Every structure is written in structure tokens, then in C-alpha cells.
Amino acid sequence: MNGLLAKAWRDHRRTLTGFGIGLVLTELLYMAVYPAMRDSAADLRAMMENLPEAFRQLFGEDIASPEGYLRSQLFGELGLILFLVVAIGSGARAIAGEEEARTLDLLLATPARRAQVLRSKAIALVVLITTLGAIAFAAVLVFGPAFDLHVDAFDLATASLMLVLTSIAFASIALAIGAATGHRSAAIAVTTGTAALMYVVNALGVTVEALEPFRPLSLFRWYLSPLLLTGGLAPVNIAVLLAVAAIAYAAAHVRFGRRDLAS
Amino acid sequence: MFGFLGPNGAGKTTTIRTMLDLIRATSGHVRVFGLDSIADAPSIHARVGYVPGEFGLYERLTGEEYLRMFAALRGGTGADRIAPLAERLSLDITVKIRELSHGNRRKAGLIQAFMHEPDLFVLDEPTQGLDPLMQQEFHAMIDEARARGATVFLSSHVLPEVERVCDRVAIIREGRLISVDDIGELKSKALRSIDFHFEAPVPAGDFASLESVVSARAHGDSISLVVRGPLDEVVKAAARHPVVNVETREPSLEDIFLQAYRDGGTA
Numbered sequence: 001m002n003g004l005l006a007k008a009w010r011d012h013r014r015t016l017t018g019f020g021i022g023l024v025l026t027e028l029l030y031m032a033v034y035p036a037m038r039d040s041a042a043d044l045r046a047m048m049e050n051l052p053e054a055f056r057q058l059f060g061e062d063i064a065s066p067e068g069y070l071r072s073q074l075f076g077e078l079g080l081i082l083f084l085v086v087a088i089g090s091g092a093r094a095i096a097g098e099e100e101a102r103t104l105d106l107l108l109a110t111p112a113r114r115a116q117v118l119r120s121k122a123i124a125l126v127v128l129i130t131t132l133g134a135i136a137f138a139a140v141l142v143f144g145p146a147f148d149l150h151v152d153a154f155d156l157a158t159a160s161l162m163l164v165l166t167s168i169a170f171a172s173i174a175l176a177i178g179a180a181t182g183h184r185s186a187a188i189a190v191t192t193g194t195a196a197l198m199y200v201v202n203a204l205g206v207t208v209e210a211l212e213p214f215r216p217l218s219l220f221r222w223y224l225s226p227l228l229l230t231g232g233l234a235p236v237n238i239a240v241l242l243a244v245a246a247i248a249y250a251a252a253h254v255r256f257g258r259r260d261l262a263s
Numbered sequence: 264m265f266g267f268l269g270p271n272g273a274g275k276t277t278t279i280r281t282m283l284d285l286i287r288a289t290s291g292h293v294r295v296f297g298l299d300s301i302a303d304a305p306s307i308h309a310r311v312g313y314v315p316g317e318f319g320l321y322e323r324l325t326g327e328e329y330l331r332m333f334a335a336l337r338g339g340t341g342a343d344r345i346a347p348l349a350e351r352l353s354l355d356i357t358v359k360i361r362e363l364s365h366g367n368r369r370k371a372g373l374i375q376a377f378m379h380e381p382d383l384f385v386l387d388e389p390t391q392g393l394d395p396l397m398q399q400e401f402h403a404m405i406d407e408a409r410a411r412g413a414t415v416f417l418s419s420h421v422l423p424e425v426e427r428v429c430d431r432v433a434i435i436r437e438g439r440l441i442s443v444d445d446i447g448e449l450k451s452k453a454l455r456s457i458d459f460h461f462e463a464p465v466p467a468g469d470f471a472s473l474e475s476v477v478s479a480r481a482h483g484d485s486i487s488l489v490v491r492g493p494l495d496e497v498v499k500a501a502a503r504h505p506v507v508n509v510e511t512r513e514p515s516l517e518d519i520f521l522q523a524y525r526d527g528g529t530a
Binding site: 002003004006007101103105106108109110111112258260261263 | 276284285304308313315317318319321322324332333335337
């Protein structure tokens with residue numbers, strides 16, 4: 001198991017370095033823009049008045065407050081996208097990538113069981129995403145004050161946790177599709193498409209009444225609540241995201257455990 | 264030393280991958296060392312050295328990192344044999360795998376299968392891509408493993424390789440086991456063709472009556488024979504005429520298959 005885990009973790013080292021640096025730079029850029037953004041808050045508020053209700057709900061009413069700014073910009077947009085790219089890409093690659101590279105046969109011809117291989121991949125994914133979450137958290141906490149972005153450390157931590165859990169849920173879905181089909185591109189395409197659809201349903205569901213009943217099916221409904229960054233821990237939201245990750249993992253376990261591998 | 268012979272697409276690789284639980288049989292069970300191929304996979308795999316016909320390696324690792332990983336997956340067994348085996352096959356294990364040539368990648372795959380001194384080798388077309396010198400070294404390694412008491416299960420679609428290392432041969436075709444034979448018996452049963460080129464035309468009848476001749480055909484100064492079994496009579500019959508040239512063709516695998524197929528059908 002140790003050899004497997006070491007191997008699974010090694011696969012992510014470059015991702016961690018690359019995305020870690022990219023993440024910190026992105027955050028710095030966003031934070032550096034904040035003072036200017038806040039100073040034109042009056043204009044912004046006027047602009048917000050004209051935005052559809054959905055956007056205001058989604059991004060929070062006050063985009064000029066530190067919390068509102070972080071929620072709408074980093075946690076709701078580019079930061080989230082970066083995390084989803086890493087999560088879906090790495091999740092899809094974990095099993096299906098090895099199968100397509102024809103390295104899986106030799107790996108599974110060792111005493112390692114399929115379940116152990118899958119588990120090591122999943123653990124490595126969780127560690128990767130959590131580490132990136134910690135980096136995102138630390139960068140805002142440490143550099144934020146330099147740009148007048150003072151946020152409560154606990155709120156920031158819980159928001160980072162929600163971002164991590166959402167990413168893990170999507171990573172788990174991508175891992176499951178990849179492990180079940182052996183096709184990396186299928187896993188990426190289906191998971192990305194699902195994420196996009198979920199995002200739209202959640203965003204439009206706020207105003208479009210017909211979509212409202214479907215909002216709970218969107219993981220972003222559970223992630224991007226208006227409470228993010230201000231409301232403390234939301235146990236139900238955490239439970240939903242964890243449950244989705246667990247169900248996807250269980251499905252991967254069952255299907256990958258008995259499937260014929262491509263040679 | 265067990266050879267597993269069949270044309271491309273006959274089901275050799277499928278059989279092997281079922282043995283190693285990489286694919287599952289729709290029905291039936293596979294037992295290796297008397298153990299169930301699915302339930303006891305880890306215990307089986309610990310004692311098997313597997314070289315697939317085609318495989319990928321972790322491009323970003325060095326050969327040494329790659330092989331050490333496999334040692335770790337087998338509980339550390341074989342780590343001390345990495346360096347000696349690499350030296351023997353002259354593989355530089357300090358460079359990244361992505362920089363290795365095709366032949367050198369095959370070597371890494373071979374070391375991976377040999378390093379833990381398994382009881383059973385499962386080799387799927389193991390020498391393709393190896394230069395002749397390395398093929399020789401590989402055969403020496405196989406011989407040593409055999410001397411140690413290991414079993415070798417060698418799958419191939421080329422007869423000479425199987426002939427060289429195996430005692431017994433199974434032939435598979437379209438997923439069905441056609442025959443299991445000693446290699447000598449297989450070859451003696453096989454048809455082979457011989458062309459004699461004489462100075463002057465010779466009647467085909469001189470040969471057609473011989474016991475081991477299956478068919479004889481004359482064209483011009485030549486006679487084409489299809490022979491099964493001992494060649495003694497045939498050569499002596501030919502020697503009564505002035506011979507210009509002799510061409511023999513080793514029985515092709517397809518010939519042997521056809522033969523085995525026919526035998527299997529009538530048995």
C-alpha cells in the first residue's frame with residue numbers, strides 16, 4: 001500500500017507545484033485589484049442594481065465588502081474554476097490515464113489489489129486538493145491584509161473547506177467515470193459537462209421558477225450558498241458534498257473491481 | 264517450460280490476462296498454483312513474473328525509481344537484484360524512462376518480471392524488440408530460472424522462439440485449445456515442403472510412393488514435395504539423380520495449425 005500511495009502521490013507533484021503557484025498568483029492579482037474595486041464601490045453598487053437578481057444572489061449583494069468580493073470573484077469564479085480543472089483532470093487521469101498509457105496491467109499484476117490501487121489514487125486526490133485548499137486559504141490570510149482584505153480566519157477556513165469538498169466531489173465523479181470506462185477523455189467531458197450544467201441550473205434557478213426544483217441537484221447549490229464566508233459551518237451542505245463523493249467512490253469501487261481492463 | 268502458440272488474435276493474450284485477473288472469464292474458473300485466479304490474486308501475483316506483449320512504463324520515473332516501486336509493491340522483494348539485472352541487460356537505470364529506446368523499455372519490463380525470482384514466468388511475446396544479443400541473454404536468464412525450478416509459460420506467434428525454450432507446446436486457435444504436445448512430436452507431425460532441383464526432369468512417381476511423402480509434384484527440372492516425418496528415404500531417393508539445389512521450408516506456423524486443426528477435428 002505504501003508503494004502504491006507513494007506512486008499515486010508522485011503523479012500529482014507537478015500538478016501541485018504548477019497549480020499551487022498559479023493559484024497564489026491568481027489570488028494575489030485579485031487581492032491587488034480589491035482596493036481599487038472598493039473605492040469605486042459606489043459605481044459598483046449602482047451596477048449591481050442593474051444586474052439580474054440571479055447574479056446578485058449568486059455573488060452576494062455586496063461585492064465591495066471583503067467577503068463579498070472574495071466570494072464572488074475567487075470562490076465563485078476563477079478560483080473555483082482552477083480547482084475544478086485540477087480536480088476533474090486529476091480524477092479522470094487517476095485510473096483511466098494509467099489504463100490508456102498501458103501501465104495498469106503491470107501495476108495490477110503485482111500483489112496489489114484493484115481496490116487498493118483505487119484507494120491509493122483516491123487518497124492522493126484528496127491530499128492534492130486539500131493541500132491546494134490550504135494554499136488558497138493561507139495566501140488570502142497572509143497577503144489579504146496588505147490589500148485591505150480583512151476576513152475572519154474561521155470563515156475563510158470554512159469557505160476553503162467547502163471549496164475543497166466541492167472539488168473532491170467532482171474529482172470523485174471523474175475518478176469513477178474513468179475507473180468504470182477506462183476512458184480519460186470521457187471522464188473529463190462528462191464531468192465537466194455535468195459541472196457546467198449544474199452551475200447554470202444553480203445560477204438561473206434563483207430566478208427562473210421552473211429550474212428552482214432542480215437546484216438541490218446542483219452541487220453548487222450546496223457550495224455557493226450566500227452564507228459562504230459569513231455564515232460559519234453548514235453541516236448539511238458539507239454532508240451533501242461528502243455523500244456525493246462517497247457514492248461516486250463506491251460506484252468506482254464496484255465497477256472497477258470486476259471490469260475487464262483494456263490492454 | 265510451456266509454450267503457448269497461436270496466430271495473432273487466437274486468444275493467447277486473453278488467456279494470459281484472465282490468468283492474472285486483468286480480465287474476467289464469462290464462465291469457468293482459472294487456477295494458478297492451485298489457487299483461484301480472482302480470490303487469491305495477490306498470492307498468485309507475488310509468485311508470478313509477467314511481461315505483457317505491449318506495456319507502458321511511467322515515463323517520468325527513472326528506470327531505478329520504476330523498478331524500486333515494483334519491489335516495494337512486492338514487499339521489498341527483489342530490490343537487491345535490480346542493479347545486477349540492469350547490468351546484465353546493459354540497461355542504464357539512472358535515466359528517465361521517456362528517454363529510453365523501445366528495446367530498453369522492454370528490458371525494464373523484463374527486469375521487473377525477473378527481479379523477485381518468481382516461481383512462474385508468464386511471458387507474452389517477450390523478445391520482440393530485443394536485439395539478438397539481448398535475446399541470447401534473455402534465454403540464458405530463462406534457463407537459469409528453469410534450473411532454479413521455475414515454470415515458464417511462454418506465449419508466441421513465432422515458432423522458433425517457442426522451439427528454443429519450451430518442452431511442451433499448446434496450440435490455440437480462435438480461442439480453442441487445439442493440442443498439447445511435446446515440441447519434438449509437434450515438429451515431427453508437421454508437414455514441411457522440400458523442392459529438389461535436378462539437372463534433368465525426374466518423374467514425380469519416384470517420390471510419391473515413399474511413405475513419408477504426402478504429395479509430389481513435378482514441374483520442369485524440379486520436384487516439389489510435401490513431407491511429414493523422417494527425411495531419410497526422401498534424401499536417398501533424390502540422391503539417385505544429379506541434384507542441383509535443395510530448398511526446404513520449415514513448416515510455417517500456419518501449416519502446423521492447419522495440421523493440428525485437422526488432427527483435432529478427426530480425433
